[in-house]
Amino acid sequence: MQKSSSLSPVLRALGSGLTGAVVLNLIHETVRRVRPEDAPRMDILGERGLRKMLRSAGAPQPDAKAAYGLTLAGDILSNGLYYSLVGSGRGAWWRGAALGLAAGVGGVKLPGPLGLGNGPSNRTPQTKAMTVAWYLIGGLVAAATAKALQPRHER
Numbered sequence: 001m002q003k004s005s006s007l008s009p010v011l012r013a014l015g016s017g018l019t020g021a022v023v024l025n026l027i028h029e030t031v032r033r034v035r036p037e038d039a040p041r042m043d044i045l046g047e048r049g050l051r052k053m054l055r056s057a058g059a060p061q062p063d064a065k066a067a068y069g070l071t072l073a074g075d076i077l078s079n080g081l082y083y084s085l086v087g088s089g090r091g092a093w094w095r096g097a098a099l100g101l102a103a104g105v106g107g108v109k110l111p112g113p114l115g116l117g118n119g120p121s122n123r124t125p126q127t128k129a130m131t132v133a134w135y136l137i138g139g140l141v142a143a144a145t146a147k148a149l150q151p152r153h154e155r
């Protein structure tokens with residue numbers, strides 16, 4: 001296995017983005033089971049988006065289990081690529097915070113206009129706050145991982 005100092009900047013960015021996305025999804029999946037009354041349900045928004053895209057393409061609809069798996073994989077992939085924009089070097093913490101906040105606010109504000117419904121991320125003030133906070137945490141985890149993977153001479 002390569003040492004982190006020998007990883008290319010692109011691989012470091014992708015790895016840190018993936019780590020932020022995995023942490024974000026772990027939080028979502030854990031809290032939706034612990035606090036079902038007000039936890040954000042980004043899984044529902046993702047499934048609605050998936051089904052809407054498949055309908056538009058005239059593709060068959062997956063069953064509930066397959067839709068959940070596809071949605072989870074899509075969340076990790078898309079959020080991982082998004083969080084990889086945090087990169088490394090100077091400003092990674094600020095980029096992580098800004099990207100996380102932007103994703104969280106988008107997660108609250110965009111589902112309604114996109115035709116996905118407001119309830120899953122907008123149900124209560126707590127739901128809105130958790131949505132924003134968790135995406136912020138994902139961005140900060142991506143920044144922390146990017147910094148940890150950065151060679152010492154670049155820090």
